[in-house]
Amino acid sequence: MEGDVIEYRIDRGGGVPAYVQIVEQTERALRMGTLRVGDKLPTAREVVAATAINPNTVLRAYRDMEQAGLVELRRGLGTFVTRSLARPGAEDDSPLRADLTAWTARARAAGLERADILALVTATLDAYDNEQDRQQHPGRPGAEEEDA
Known part of the structure; x- marks a missing residue:
């Protein structure tokens, strides 16, 4: 996943659905400034390869984030961050x-x-x-x- 700034980790024993974990991890990265407006999320295929979850699960998470205004799906190009949740003091070097x-x-x-x-x-x-x-x-x- 060269070039991607987030790698999802799925906890299968925690009771939290995988798509919710993807959304939460993306929101956390947006709050921490790890993901910024314009950054590209990994493709569904890349997430499936890294986590062994169903492609529909990834697509559901991405659709939920799109509906929340956090990302934009650009057909043929990928999924891109459209809004930051970062606050001053949350950056890695703060x-x-x-x-x-x-x-x-x-x-x-x-x-x-x-x-x-x-x-x-x-x-x-x-x-x-x-x-x-x-x-x-x-x-x-x-x-x-x-x-x-």
Whole structure:
């Protein structure tokens, strides 16, 4: 897949449909700036060869992304990124990314596995968002339960 900037990895044991994994991995690459507007996604044939999934699964993921306005299918040419999801601070060389990489190394060294780290990050984000909501809407009943 020379020239392509993303390689999909399918987790068959996770319970998440393969097409959803392709969409999520593409969105993650768009957020991280790994994929940029104008970049070409691998062909369905290349994804099938690399992952051994059904071609219709790849095409469904690409159609879903096209409907969401993230990519454009150009007949005979391929599938191209049309919109970025990147935010400042998410780039590979950003200080925030370096801090998170160091934190992840500490979490791994402490014995946390991927699921533990994801759960910790999610819980921390939820607590932060709930606190921000309480500060922005003091006294509003149920503010802390909305995101639960």
